Amino acid sequence: MDTEALRERALTSLATARDRTTLLTSCVDEPDLTAQHSPLMSPLVWDLAHIGNQEELWLLRAVGGREAMRPEIDSLYDAFEHPRAERPSLPLLAPAEARTYASEVRGRALDLLAAADFHSTRLTEAGFAFGMIAQHEQQHDETMLITHQLRKGPQALTAPDPKPAPLFTGPAEVLVPGGSFTMGTSLEPWALDNERPAHPRKVAPFWIDTTPVTNAAYQGFIEDGGYGTERWWSPKGWAHVRRHAISAPLFWRKEGGQWLRRHFGVTEPVPADEPVLHVCWYEADAYARWAGRRLPTEAEWEKAARFDPTTGRSARYPWGDAGPGPEHANLGQQHLRPAPSGSYPAGESPLGVRQLIGDVWEWTASDFLPYPGFRAFPYREYSDVFFGSEYKVLRGGSFAVDPVACRGTFRNWDYPIRRQIFSGFRTARSERD
Numbered sequence: 001m002d003t004e005a006l007r008e009r010a011l012t013s014l015a016t017a018r019d020r021t022t023l024l025t026s027c028v029d030e031p032d033l034t035a036q037h038s039p040l041m042s043p044l045v046w047d048l049a050h051i052g053n054q055e056e057l058w059l060l061r062a063v064g065g066r067e068a069m070r071p072e073i074d075s076l077y078d079a080f081e082h083p084r085a086e087r088p089s090l091p092l093l094a095p096a097e098a099r100t101y102a103s104e105v106r107g108r109a110l111d112l113l114a115a116a117d118f119h120s121t122r123l124t125e126a127g128f129a130f131g132m133i134a135q136h137e138q139q140h141d142e143t144m145l146i147t148h149q150l151r152k153g154p155q156a157l158t159a160p161d162p163k164p165a166p167l168f169t170g171p172a173e174v175l176v177p178g179g180s181f182t183m184g185t186s187l188e189p190w191a192l193d194n195e196r197p198a199h200p201r202k203v204a205p206f207w208i209d210t211t212p213v214t215n216a217a218y219q220g221f222i223e224d225g226g227y228g229t230e231r232w233w234s235p236k237g238w239a240h241v242r243r244h245a246i247s248a249p250l251f252w253r254k255e256g257g258q259w260l261r262r263h264f265g266v267t268e269p270v271p272a273d274e275p276v277l278h279v280c281w282y283e284a285d286a287y288a289r290w291a292g293r294r295l296p297t298e299a300e301w302e303k304a305a306r307f308d309p310t311t312g313r314s315a316r317y318p319w320g321d322a323g324p325g326p327e328h329a330n331l332g333q334q335h336l337r338p339a340p341s342g343s344y345p346a347g348e349s350p351l352g353v354r355q356l357i358g359d360v361w362e363w364t365a366s367d368f369l370p371y372p373g374f375r376a377f378p379y380r381e382y383s384d385v386f387f388g389s390e391y392k393v394l395r396g397g398s399f400a401v402d403p404v405a406c407r408g409t410f411r412n413w414d415y416p417i418r419r420q421i422f423s424g425f426r427t428a429r430s431e432r433d
């Protein structure tokens with residue numbers, strides 16, 4: 001993309017993010033914005049001002065060289081100074097002030113964008129800082145959508161359901177050839193530090209599910225006594241589900257022999273053909289073992305998503321290099337749920353794997369680790385401080401992820417106990433098993 005196309009993309013990406021932020025923070029009343037709906041989450045009004053504060057830090061101050069607008073609020077919105085559970089007791093900006101602050105920052109950021117030199121520094125090269133800030137806002141929009149899902153009370157958000165897709169009748173799994181492929185990227189202009197650099201990675205041949213594991217399949221595990229059978233679980237997973245008496249995905253309950261779930265304020269029968277949602281890594285890992293399979297490694301997932309055996313190269317997305325359209329993937333909160341497993345034929349990979357992008361984040365077997373040659377940029381607190389064995393990698397994005405923050409190389413991570421996130425999974429097996 002040339003400079004003016006990137007500038008245009010930055011402008012529309014920032015505007016799309018702000019429209020979504022506005023939607024998520026205007027569909028509930030003021031007490032709902034300042035309340036903490038779960039100790040796992042910030043009050044929505046914290047996310048709102050934090051979005052503005054990060055934009056001020058990176059665009060106005062780092063790129064523009066401006067003075068702090070309100071230096072006294074920086075520490076309130078520093079995610080590392082105050083854990084989420086503490087945030088409601090801070091002297092946060094009230095909703096109206098937070099909105100004004102974020103929109104003043106935005107006005108100045110757009111002035112900068114119009115004049116920014118996209119070649120002068122690493123931060124502005126190809127518009128990176130603007131793309132990073134649009135992705136940051138969209139990531140917090142997903143976080144706010146999780147807060148909405150956790151919130152008690154009547155439905156505040158609506159969206160049309162995904163179009164019903166013809167029943168998927170293809171094979172249940174596909175064989176991905178072994179050998180080296182290119183993992184990560186050095187070319188994608190707005191790829192974040194942990195996706196870089198591109199490097200060769202060798203993977204042994206493996207089979208991977210063509211579609212994400214469905215609620216119906218997951219119910220098979222439950223009805224077979226999966227939650228009560230120690231041998232399906234890792235030792236830590238077993239201890240966790242015992243200790244917290246976990247016996248189904250988050251938000252599920254059984255009533256009169258039927259599984260129901262609470263979904264954005266509405267109780268509904270668990271939809272049999274949708275990808276399972278709101279499971280933790282331990283549950284995904286146990287299900288896979290019960291099914292005689294395992295979770296794919298992160299490298300396997302990326303090879304399945306990007307490797308084209310006819311060209312031998314890694315594409316940006318499963319369907320090729322073109323950006324996601326509504327025919328490819330369920331992204332951007334266009335719908336408030338994943339589409340049935342087997343949807344999006346136009347988004348399948350060259351080997352025929354479906355829904356790798358969008359619908360549900362997919363747990364992988366892998367810890368969150370840096371690629372060889374990793375360099376923290378522009379700040380260590382984005383990725384670097386999280387590397388290690390505490391976090392598991394999720395790939396592919398959910399229905400709540402905007403296209404600007406989603407690609408075949410994009411990496412997400414969370415604790416293996418987390419399940420308020422829009423997480424599901426698919427399974428794999430080694431060729432020789």
Ligand code: AVJ
Nearest residue numbers: 136139140143382411412413
């Ligand atoms: C990449 C989703 C794990 O929300 O903690 C937002 C993204 N980083 N602000 C998170 C992020 C800083 C991050 N995740």
Ligand code: FE
Nearest residue numbers: 050054079136
């Ligand atoms: Fe943040």
